[in-house]
Structure formats: structure tokens, C-alpha cells
Amino acid sequence: MNREQISGLAHVDHPIKAPLDDDAVRQLLTHGLPRGDGRALDLGCGTGEWLLRALTAHPRLRAEGVDVSEDALRQAREEAGRRGVGDRLAVHRQKAEEFRSPHSFDLVLSVGAAHAFGGLLPTLAAAREHLAPGGRVLIGDGFWEHEPSQEAVEMLGDFADLATTLDLVVADGWTPVHGHVSTRRELDAYEWACWGSLASWALDHPGDPDSPQVLETATARRTEWLRAYRDTWGFVSLVLRRTRP
Template identity: 70%
Template sequence: MNREQISRLAHADHPIAAPLDDDSVRRLLERGIPCGDERVLDLGCGGGEWLVRALTTYPQLRAEGVDVSVSSLTHARTTARTLGVHERLVLHHEDAVDFAAVHAFDLVLSVGATHAFGGLLATLTAARKHLAPGGRVLIGDGFWAGEPSPEAVEMLGDLADLPTTVDRVIADGWTPVYGHISTRDELDDYEWAWTGALASWALNHPDDPGSSQALAAATTHRDQWLRVYRDVFGFVCLILRRTSAEPEWTAPPPQ
């Protein structure tokens, strides 16, 4: 059982792959989509949950998603078709780092996927390439809410505290226009859902060759969460606009 399969099973009860409840997701989308007819891009869309929710809420919206996972994109297509929004959704199977669109986007999303780009600021650099003038970026990333142990840093990366995180974003030329800090309930609910869904699948499929691996992964993850990073890890989502005016977006040259 590979990492992608484990993640898919672990998110069965929490399709938003980040510590956010449904109300928080709704509010963030409302702030990122002020008109309702925007063009939206999700870099690292996974199963397309953000895009599908936006499309079902805003009938005039158009959306595109990029991800390297075939199974996740298949799930996104199936969900979109079931909900009748598939004609307004385009999905791209490729590395989001290399993605080049033929038009700009009013909202660019990347929540919980900054590792794919090499960090928060690198993700913002990638998002900026796709952003229409006056557009918004919705980005979500972790921060240290307390003093981390060396083990926590090794596990989750060299994050900053929240003020420093925001300072770095501002220094990079962005202005936050809205934000959400995940609550303790959201953080705990996400971890319980992740470990619980994976463990439940393993217990429900004892004869599956991947059952013991899935149960071990759930046990290890739960232990690391409770013992290593639960008390020091936070998660913030920011809606950002460019601080200064930028040149009009231009299409990439033909390949």
C-alpha cells in the first residue's frame, strides 16, 4: 500500500485535506469568490473537494485543478459528474510546479500542498504566475503555535510562528485581506478523522494484504500527533492580494 492509497483511505471521513470544518471552508470560499463568476485554479487539487464545493455554490463559476494523482483526479471527475458540475471543471494530470495555463485565474488555491512547491513562498511564486490582475490567492499552511521539539521540526519541517509567517508573506509583496486560524476542535477533528478512518478500514478488511500496513500507519500517525506535535502545531489559511499593481497576465508561448 503506497502513500497515496493511505491518504485516500485516511481522508474518507474528512474530504477537505486540511484541518478546516465545513463552515470555515464556506467562509474562505465566500471571501475568495466575491462575484460568483470567477475562474478558479487549485494547484494540488487532490480529489477536487474545494473546486466541487465552489462549483456547486456558484453556478457561473469555472474551475480547473492540477494534481499528479490519477486516482484522485478520477474521484474528482466522478464527484463532479454526480453533482452535475462536470461541464465547468477541467482537470490536469501533471505536476503543479510545471503547470502552464492558457488563461489567468481570479482565484488560485493551494491549501495544505505547499510541500509540493518547496514551501510557502515558493508556492506563492507559483500561484502568482497564474493570477489575473486584481485576483486573489487562498493558501493554507502550517505554523508553530508553540516551541517545537527537534523531533517535531524533523517531522513537519522548518516552519515559523504565525507572526513571522505573515511577515514573510507581506515582505513577498502580498497583502492579507482575510484569514482563518484553525481552532483546536478543527485540528483535533482532522487528526481523529485521519487516523480513525484509516484504522476502521484496516479493521473492516482484515484479509486485505494492506490491512496490517494501514493499521500500523494509523497507529504511528496518532502517536506522533499526540506525543510530538499536537500542542505546538497550528494551521492558517490566508486570502491574499498583490500589494502593488502588476503587469497584465500573458499566455505562455506555444510549445
């Protein structure tokens, strides 16, 4: 089973692929989405859950999603049809950093996908290319709550602390107009959902040749979370506006 398939199984019970509960997602979208008509773009949309919720809540919104996974985009199209918003969603299979559009967007999202661009600031640079005047960016990324071990850094990446992360964003020409720091409950719920979903699938399919690999992955990831980064890693989501053109 490849990485994409394992990720799909892991997120069955947590379609927002980030440590955020439903209320946090709703609040972030409320502060990020335009009033009335407008366009939203998700760079690295996966199965499109952010856009699907935005389209359901805002009946005049139009949205586009970009991702490299054809299976994830297929799920996004199917779920958009089930929710009655398929006529307002367009999805594109390509690398998010290579996506180009003839029009700009009032909201550009990229939550938990900064690795695809090479970090937080490159992600903001990519979002800026698509942003309409006066538009907003909704971005989510990790930070270190406490000094991490070398193992945690090698596992997750070289993040800064929360204050430094905000300093970097502001110095890059952005002003936060809303933010959310994931709570311990949200962080733990996300990890339990991911690795629990994987383990459950493996136990429910004992005869599947992939079952041992999936169970081993669930056990290994749960152990890494508990022993390497649970007490040091955090997640921040920001709604940003340009401080200067």
C-alpha cells in the same frame, strides 16, 4: 499499499485535506471567489473538494485542478458529474509547479500543498504566475504555535510562528484580506478523522494483506500527533491580494 492509497483511505471522512471545518471552508471561499463569472485554479487539487464546493455554490464559475494522482483526478471527475458541475471543471494530471495555462485565474488555491513547491513563498510565487489582475490567492499552511521539538521539526518541516509567517507574506508583496487560524477542535477533528478512518478500514478488512500495514500506520501517525506535535503545530489559511504588481 502505497502512500497515495493510504492518504485516500485516511481522508474518506474528511475530504478537505486540511484541519478546517465546513464553515471555515465556506467562509474562505466566500472571501476568495469572484462575484459572478470567473475562473478558479487549485494547484494540488487532489480529489477536487475545494473546487467542487466552489462550483456548487457559484453557478457561473469555471474551475481547473492540477494534481499528479490519476486516481484522485478520476474521483474529482466522477464527483463533479454526480454534483452536476462536470461541464465546468477541467482537471490536469501533471506537477502543479509545471502547469501552464493560456488564461489567468481570479482565484488560485493551494491549501496544504506547499511542500510540493518547497515552502510557502515558492507556492505564492507559483500562484502569482496564474493570477489575473485583481485576483486572489487562497493558501493554507502550517506554523508553530509554540516552540517545537526537534522531532516535530524533522517530522513536519521548518515552519515559522504565526506572526513571522504573516510578516514573510506581507514582505513578499501580499496583503491578507481574510484569514482563519484553525481551532483546537478543527485540528483534533482532522487528526482523529484521518487515523480513525485508517484504523477502521484495517479492522473492517482483517483478511486483506494490507490490513496490518494500514493499522500500524494509523497507530504510528496517531502517536506522532499526540506525542510530537499536537501542542505545538497550528494551521493558518489566508486569502491574499497583491499589494503591488
